[in-house]
Each structure stands twice: as C-alpha cells, then as structure tokens.
Amino acid sequence: MFGSLSDFKNANQTDFGEQLLNTVASQSLRRLFTESDVIDVTIRCYPSSKLLQGSIDSFKMHGQGLVIRREFRTAEMSFETDAITLDFGSILKGQIKLKQPAQAIAQVSLTEDDINQAFTAKLVRQRLEHVETPALLALSGDEPVTFSQVSLQLLPNNQVKIFTQATLPHHGEVPTAIIATLMVERRRRIGFQNAIFQPDQIPEALHPISQRLGKALAEILDNMVDLERFNLDGVDLRINRLETQGQNLLFSGYAQINHFPKQG
Numbered sequence: 001m002f003g004s005l006s007d008f009k010n011a012n013q014t015d016f017g018e019q020l021l022n023t024v025a026s027q028s029l030r031r032l033f034t035e036s037d038v039i040d041v042t043i044r045c046y047p048s049s050k051l052l053q054g055s056i057d058s059f060k061m062h063g064q065g066l067v068i069r070r071e072f073r074t075a076e077m078s079f080e081t082d083a084i085t086l087d088f089g090s091i092l093k094g095q096i097k098l099k100q101p102a103q104a105i106a107q108v109s110l111t112e113d114d115i116n117q118a119f120t121a122k123l124v125r126q127r128l129e130h131v132e133t134p135a136l137l138a139l140s141g142d143e144p145v146t147f148s149q150v151s152l153q154l155l156p157n158n159q160v161k162i163f164t165q166a167t168l169p170h171h172g173e174v175p176t177a178i179i180a181t182l183m184v185e186r187r188r189r190i191g192f193q194n195a196i197f198q199p200d201q202i203p204e205a206l207h208p209i210s211q212r213l214g215k216a217l218a219e220i221l222d223n224m225v226d227l228e229r230f231n232l233d234g235v236d237l238r239i240n241r242l243e244t245q246g247q248n249l250l251f252s253g254y255a256q257i258n259h260f261p262k263q264g
Contacts, residue, residue, distance in 0.1 A: 031261040037065030071121035079104035096260040143169040190225035234259040
C-alpha cells in the first residue's frame, strides 16, 4: 500500500513514525469521503519519542472539496484533537487504532452552491416528494404534494430565502417563497424557524395558497436536517453554532472520533 519502507531509510525511528502516521492518517481519512480535493494532516508530538508509545499532543485534519455519501459536498472541513493515544503497532500495518475515543474541535463550511446541490440528492428529494402532511392534504384534496426546483439563498443574520415549485393535483405548479432563520437544535439538528412568506415573486392570485404551501414547506425543512443521517464512519459530529457569511454557511462544534476507517 505504501511502497517500500526504504523511502524512510535515512530517518530515525521517530521521524519514520511521524511520516508514516501522516501517510496512514491521510489515506484513512480519504476513505471517509466519496471524493476529496485536498486532505492535509498535521501531527504535533513533542518530544517526538512519545510517538513510539502511541502518545500524540494533537492531531489536525483540514480538507477541501469533500463529498459525503456521493451527493453532499462541503467546501471545507477541519478538526483538531487534544492529546490522543493510539496503538503504534497498528500504524506499521497501515491502519490507525485509537486506544480510546478522541474529542476534536470541528469546523465545516458549505457554499450556497453546495447547499443547492444537496437539494437534488436522493436523500433530500425523498423528503420533498409525495408529501402527505395534514396541512398539504387539506390543500390538495387528500393527494400527495411534491416540492421541486428548490433554490436557497443565504442571507445575513443566519437567514435563508427559499424558493420552490409545489405540484398539487388539480392546481398544477404553484410557486412559493419564504425567508426563515436557521437555528441549532439539540446540537445535531438544523431548524428553519420564524418562516415568513415572500409574495414578491408570486402571482397575486396565488398568494393565499402559496402562503399555506410556504408554511408547510418550512415545517418539512424544520424536521429534515439531522446530523445523524450524515455522520461519517467512526465520527460523530455535533454543532455548537452556525453563521451565514456572504455565500457561505459556517458550522462550528466538535467531533467525537471513535475509530478511523480500516483499509478496504
């Protein structure tokens, strides 16, 4: 997997260990993602001889263009642990085995384009197609309603504007638009709160039904984004805060790293 160890023949044991750990960690982390543009690993260990006992002062990963489950792209993701302990022998086998779970500070950045692309993912579409909530069934004559062509715009103060088309039996396509405030709930869910109907782009004759559709859409979105559905193999993410900055949505929180992916 890693070629000849002769590449390290001029290095001492600890230098060899650090270089090998960087290599193994980078390749292990790449297996967390379907695609990745860049993954950088930085390991701090002083004195470096501690590495031979499996002791590391900190472990930091920074990645760009990371794709989760084939359809969900993050512009950037990083996490940095405190001191961790691992089985040094496992590194020599091309794997990383933690002696106990590690806690890390985590940051994730999504672009507006990343978010809009996520609305086309199967996992998201199936929550917006053929919806049968009581509010929607009352509008459609007890027939399922489908939301499509979702377009989200990031706004200041953690707000988002969402425009979509709803397909109702007997009505055809009805556009609706809302502005909602993003909020963190129980450190793992993203809520869409305080939704306000936006009539500007909606034909006046459709305002009454479009407003009701917008309210129903907000309720669907408010129950949709749960990190449990997107956890990486061996890594549990939790959010402390989020913030909209221009065309980027920033998350900060922590990650519990239970194990690194094994070599496939």
